[in-house]
Amino acid sequence: MTSYQIPRNSLAWMLLAQVAVSAPHIVRLPIWITLVCVACGLWRIMVYQGRWNYPSRWVKVALAIFGFAGIPLGYDKLTGVEPAIALLIVAFFLKLLEMHHKQDAYVVILLGYFVAITEFLFFQSIPYTIYMFFSVLLITTALIGLHQTKTHIQPMRTFRTAAILLGQALPLMIVLFVLFPRISPLWTVPLQSSMGRTGVTDSMSPGDIASLAQSDELAFRVTFDGQVPRNRQLYWRGLVLSEFDGKTWTTSNGLVQRGVWRSNQDQPPWVDAIEMRGEEFSYNIVLEATQQNWLFALTMPEVPQNNKLVVLAHYNIASRIPIRNTLRYQLTSHLGSVLSRELNDYWKGQYTKIPLYSNPRTQVLAKKMLTEASSSREYIDDVLRMYNQQEFIYTLKPPLLGRNSIDEFIIDSKKGFCEHYASSFVFMMRAAGIPARVVVGYQGGEYNPRGNYFSVRQFDAHAWTEVWLKDQGWVRFDPTSAVAPERIERGLEAAVEDENTFLFDSPLSIFRYRQLLWLTDLRLQLDAIGHYWDAWVVGYTPETQMSLLSKYLGDMDKQKIYFLMLGVFFAILGTIGVFILSKRSSAVLRPAEIEYLKFCRILEKKGYRRHHGEGPNDFAARVSLSLPSLRDEINSVTKAYIEAVYVNEVEADLLSLKKAVRVVRFKSLASVD
Template sequence: MLSTARSRIAALPRDTRDTLFLLAVIGWVMVPHIGNLPWWCSALAAGVLLWRGVLAVRNRPLPGKAWLVGLLIVTAAATFLTHRTLFGRDAGVTLIVVLLALKTLELRARRDAFVVFFLGFFTMLTNFFFSQSLPVAAAMMLGLLGLLTALVNAHLPVGKPPLAEAAKTAGWMALLGAPIMAVLFVLFPRFAPLWGIPGDAMTGRSGLSSTMQVGSVAKLALDETIAFRVRFEGQPPAPATLYFRGPVLSAFDGREWREMVPRLGQRYPMSYYTAPQLVVSGEPVRYEVTLEPHNRNWLMTLDVPQRPPEVPGYETLMTSELQWLTSRPVTDLLRYRAESYTEFRSGPAQLTTVLPEYLELPPGFNPRTRQLAGQMRAAAGGDPTGFIDAALQRLTSGGYEYTLEPGVYGLHSADEFWFDRKQGFCEHIASAFVILMRAGNVPARIVTGYQGGELNNVDRFWTVRQSDAHAWTEVWLAGRGWVRIDPTGAVSPGRTGSFQRLIPPQGVLGAAVATINPTLAANLRAAWEALNNSWNQWVLNYTQSKQLDLLKDIGFTSPTWEDLAYVLLGVVIVVALLGAAWSYWERIQHDPWLRLLSRARRRLRKAGLDVPESAPPRKVANLVTARFGPDARRLSDWLLELEALRYSRARPGSLAALRQQFRQLPWPT
């Protein structure tokens, strides 16, 4: 079947075969954009490419300008209606993809093909506006080789040269260009991205958000994408202390928890200005974080750093709630170093004017929880520590369950959790616990972030996924300040102690692999993530500061962008001179056939024959016959054989044989 398809393709005219190959390459370049483009754009591009392929196979005429103008108008109108503009990243990529597809309907001459080639190169680059991942880079490398192959094929002479020959030439071109690409990657000045990543809604998926609507999601889908990676210096801390702090949610309106920051027209609460009053003890944990872009200004740190993390290109700020923020949203892969203390105390030791903000509850919500809090606080004799212990004991022995499918909660979410459903994931448990604490006159707040992680045994990085997102609580106790309480650990100790996670059902392929070898899938994922992490560390995270550090390593004391430009210019000049010298040597000296012909010319000049430097072998043979007559027949025949070796299709003899004969010829004197 495969041989039949090959024979049918080989039987096609060259124009048809080349067109089909070019359309396949264009389709490959467009495929990664499917998830980034409007559905109509992907459908239109696919339809146009398919239409052009049918026209090529059936040898039908291309559509007229009326068709093209009509499609262009429809495309521009649809783009404007979809994006409300014709400018910017999303609208621009939509237009360039459709224009590339429409341009294939004008493939009538070589000039049109060149326009398609370079539009294809530009479209290939636009894929990196949305993702710089290793799979996308590998796919675009194949697309680059495909476009280069089509470009080389367009320059080959008439006939039906095999695509393998064009692909070989394209591969050599890419290989020869790789050193230049490497130099430009290392030295070309790096600027901030033209566009940030789009906002990503996390509703119904595990992960972090600036707000938390309790009970609005009936089923939580575990998101296995990577949030960040951590590499510890020395021995990592105990698993139970791996809490990476994110947004702190302190304001509650009965349904939604949010950060205690002002909305439009409101003032910051006094507590936001209050110093954290942080006191640390023990040995610090030093580590390096590689944070995936999340389009927020949250900085993930192990609870809790005392000094600002070393974040190149960003200014950082710690809020009064111990959360570290950056000066602008993180829209690129970010690597930074930090130093944290897992033993710490924060907040005022005695009751202050700011703490009542952490006791506020909206009126009319969760009456049964309020009543329960009063009973438990009274049973504890008014002691807040005893009250907290009683609440944790209720979670441990009261039949509460940690699950991903608790169903949709109603208006009184805490009442439903404590008395009716008794199940939920960490946000339900943390919210119900904080409401209970506040109702019992204990200041409390919700802290969101990530807990735990997974050690990759291939590269020794800790991988923290969105599925590791977690919500815990902090309560204020007199003389101790803010104290971390993780009520989820009381319901499901394995969630925070041994990193046991609720896992979604496996797919057919995953289940089959697990049946054959339970550890194979985990090992394959670890190897892939280690490879992807290397890509992130050495390629995507090669930043402006690393370029300047490179200049320091080669001798610059205080490198600037001007120094970087000078180094790059010097490298370009040196490479250009080396290339010119190599080309000259290749043309004059490296060709053994030309060297042998040049030696023959020099021998004849010594014999008194005036041979022009540019004379080909046949002209030299004619000059030898005219000057020396029949006595030089062997020499003239040898020159004609030398010409045949270069230009004849049969190519008789070999250069080695002619070189041997050269030494045995009766040269005239």
Template structure:
């Protein structure tokens, strides 16, 4: 096939279909002008095919590329980065359509299309997205088949069936490579698309941050415990420890990865669980205190958060063991204590005065913390997603004026007062609780489960968790945010179509949980099948990842699969059952010793005519066999192998004796 020949109609049709289904998964994050660009380019290319428009000139193509670049710049703010790069790729995939002239151009477009399909997994990697990606792959294969010069390739239905068959034939080899082929790390590292980091915990906290996050129904992570999960009130998923306060915002203290590990003592029963975490574009992991054995590249930092070396930019599965009853730094850690007593030089005088008063009445840290909880519980404090403004002195305004706020208001104010009273304290952010999916016996933790609480230090006891939100709104800790906000009616108020708002409808909620169970299984057994999981499986099967049996199984299994595919394609057993073709092969063999060989592409009638001219004495017998073969093969006559054998037997008798010696 000449690569410079024009593109057939069926190939162009499938290219247009392929572009449409390639773009569909990207619609959620593509700017609207990309859709307009595709509609315009598709219409232009169809008009070119109908000879009602010309191909774009060099200047027109340059203008299209420049306009696409400007569009990416204004919509993404940059031409660098994964998000902008994907938009540029899709734009190039679209613009290439209008200049398609030859089959070579179509091949380039098809290869771009396969690459664009892969980029969709950067934004959505659940089982529905994986199933949908088979559609553009099939359409691209159909376009590739349509480029061939044959009557078969000119039929859209036939090309589609063949493309689907090729895809199905590739599945066994794909599964073998998925199971056994080593996992390779990325060849480059770029920031996640902007849409992946728009929800989730920030590395700092000020009043109002978690109020916004509490309106997001997005999933943060799923957890399955080995055995019964703890009560909801004990599920405090630690992410960050915030130890610096500038009067407005709580932030992390700078820590080096080579800093000494924190000191802690195991107590109580350990909890074993597995977490499947959604991409967050941050390095910290979500664990119960105190965690060990997270991801292979994770480290327990000096403030007890678990952090990876690189951000979580795709779904991550890790197994963890935690000791909820452990003692956290029960001995003096001067640096940590000094850091967690720091406050701005001025500001919030009423809160500082209250702290001095409390310290005089309650000299022990535990007593003072309990006194503050009683104050929150007995005074008219309110837990709300619509906190009023507090003015410049935020702690004073909250504690003594508005007395209404969300978890970050209570955690920040209590930590401030404890520090002002001379007690080391810090804010911890993460998630609290989780929704149990009874179908799969695992927990779903959503973004609206984001929470902030307090840790204070006391000699001998170490860091102790205390949650002032639980004193104001026990429903938030025991039952969750939805129950705590039932009277206010503010739960997911900005997302009225979220199925999480209708968990009271048993049928709808059951469908939601069943579908989530399917996605959870997909994440655990497919997306979670990474280096560690693959290594564990190979060690169970072969003893060691570098075992010669592994190479033998990989190579041998691949060879067997390819052999099975070859048998399926060529079907040699059907050729053996085709008595007509087998008879004609014998006919050819009988004439070969007499210098008669059928040329490539020569039909049976032409070959028989040439044989009659070369062997005039046997011409009638050759004609009789040829007519009988043609009648049975192409004329619809009843297949009669005995008749064909009889003609061949007569020909064998009439041929010169040398045939009998060479037959």
């Protein structure tokens, strides 16, 4: 069998492209899958050089088993995106050993495009996008190389051709991106939760937020329309935790089940209990994927007219589906709103519930302080004063706590991060019979003057409390501000300046080098670009598309978008087509040539086609032989044409040519032979 050998040029680019598209996946692949892939690549090179033969069936089976067996061994479960991608990559490389025909090379190249896309399941940032463009460029180069001769030895020229092709495809790509009717995904891709960003979760134990504060990952970005609140007003409320087991706070499941309200439903009583008041701020949040449902907002947002968002009974908002991609939402908040002036006994019971025998020393302390205070308001102030005046320390490195965590914190160690303060404060309130709950979310954010927005990062994660007071409803108390007011005013970095623990686990984080002004400036600039990318490219959802198009083109529906897309698409293709055609016929046909072509068409209808490149005399001679009835007419047309085009080039000849062509047409119509 003389097997097909793919051109050297193409093979080199193909291997390069394979490495490029699978490189980002390597960190997630089990090591033996990588080994199988490398083995396949090396074998292919040996085959190309003629040193080795194609592997025998048994070798292929062995490699396949080894590769596929690596998948269940390398991952905990077989469902999900990562094992599927691993499978794809193994197949992608194994196919190298089976490239006997050109079709096989096509399969490899198409798989390459597919593998390139899969990277977007994990990351969608600008650097990844640029990298993927580069990978696609390499694959396209391999595809072009496949169609070049084996002796083609200028790989860079192939690369250039591919770059030009991709460059030309760019306008169409943009049209498709902006105008292609977007549909919400029909299925959701089951990403393993370890891959998603964690951020704030629905349970809080001592140390959780402190470890979250080690990350400089972005949580969300906020753009205010018009007025911007002060830093200490920026409490991005996320989850409300009301169940306590002595150590860990969790959300109350029963409450979440019952208290869900959508703007298109009738208002339940707890929604009626919201009184919108105070300063009004309108803002736009671009939330990074969290794999969770809840959203962050300043209290209390107006309920958005959007059936994708719901309001929960804790007066926090959530998305109906987990946030797997960047999500954009617009809210208007009234910062002085009063929430739930009335609270019935059932709920009072719920919000004062503590495990009976947990943290006994704190319970005793609370009882003692309550008897000393004249009112519950005074009691609250006393507790806050206790944090402020006793030797409490705000630290990112709190000591580990045991079973009775609050006892150990309040009475013994007195060293804690915001969750310690929030947790102990709520416990103290509940122990005194005052309804209270923990709120987790983010506090503050960094203002970026380049893009006029706030970036809220994981180290801005925060826990605070809400206490229900008669006639005032739920009131926010932040015990952390009693210990470390600079945390609220200037952020975490300022608060832990003295102990120098800000991001101490990530020495390379760019945030640790704020003293370098140019670096900060560069970071803000890049961050601003990233913001627009997230807002307009990654966050370009069906809703954003509709609202964008409606803004410029009036009312839009799916069908209109579809027609618009097709229109623009074909307009671009048409322009290119016209450009190519106009370039091709740079010499406009002369009138005599047009006449002669008419004559050719007449004869073509009779079954005598002038060959491409056939001269007029040759054609006349050939046709006259088989069409003797028209011989004279054909000859006179040919003669007139030659006179007009090759001899004289004057108008007069054109007339006689036209006349001769007319005669031919007439005669050919008259005689059907």
